[in-house]
Amino acid sequence: MESLKVVVANALASKDYNVIIDGRVYSSRQLAEEVLKGSELGVKVLEIVVKGTLERYGR
C-alpha cells in the first residue's frame, strides 16, 4: 500500500494540473501530499487512479 501511495504521489507531483475535487482546488503537488498522508482526500484520489487503471488495462 505504501509503495502504491508513493508511485501515485510521484506521478501526481510531476504533473502541472490543478484538480477541483470535493469542492476545493488543489494543485497536483498538494494532491500528491494528500495521497502520501493517507488523508480521506488522498484515499479518494488513490481510489480514482486504481479503478481507472484496472479499467484501462482490463479492456
Place this chain on the structure above:
Amino acid sequence: MTWAVFFRTNYDLATAVLSNQVVKPMVEYAGDRLLSVADYEGDKATRGNFYDAVWRYNPEFVFIGTHGEADRLASQEAGFDILSLTNAQLMNGRIGYFVACKSGLELAPACVDNGAKCVFAFNDVLTIVTYGEETGYKLCEGFVECLTVPKLMFDGFKAMDVYETAIREYEKWISYWDERDPFVADVLRHDRDAFNLYGSGESRLSFSWWLMIGLTDYLVLIFMFLATIWHAVACMKVMYYGRRP
C-alpha cells in the same frame, strides 16, 4: 413558454470556474434555442430567489451548479441551501440537472419521489482537472463537453437519450486522454461512473413556442422565395412561347 432557470453560485474558486466555464455555455445554448431563461448568478443564487423563480416562472428545467452534499445544494448565502430534502417538492413536474458533488445520493432521488420528471446528478464527488492559474484554471479538454451534454434537453431530446449521449461523450474523451495522460482519463472515468439519471428516461421539455414562431418566419420566407421563382418562370414561359390563343 418553456422556462429554464439556472442557479450558479460563485463564492470560491471552484464555483467560479464551474459558473464561467460550464454553466455559462448552457445558459447561452438555452437562449439560442429560444427557451425563456432566468439566470441567477452569484449573489442572486439564493434560496429565496429559488422559491421566487419556481412560483413566478414555473420552470420546466432547473439547473443548479454549486457545492453539494448528499442531501443539499449550497446557496450563495453561507449556511443556507438552495435545495434540500425539506423543499424537494419544489421540483415537482420539473427536469433537473445538478452539477454538484454527491447530490445523486439522496437529493435527486428525493426530488423524483416528490414528482420531478427526472434529474441528472452525480452520486460521488465531482472531480475536474484544470490547467494552471495562468490559463484562468481552464478546464482540460473533455470536461466542459461532457458536463454540458444535458443541454441537449433544450433540443427536445428524451432524458435517456441525453444520458446515453453523455456516457458516449465521456467514453470518447477517456479514450482521448488514455493516450495522453491516464490520470485525466481516470478522473473522467470517475465522473462518468458518478453521473446518473434519476426518474423517467422518457422525460423531455415541451416544445418552445418561440422556436415554432421563429421557424414559421423561415418557412414563410422560403415559401415567398419559391413563389417568386415560380411566378418568374411563368412570366418567362409567356414571353418565350407567347400567349395561347
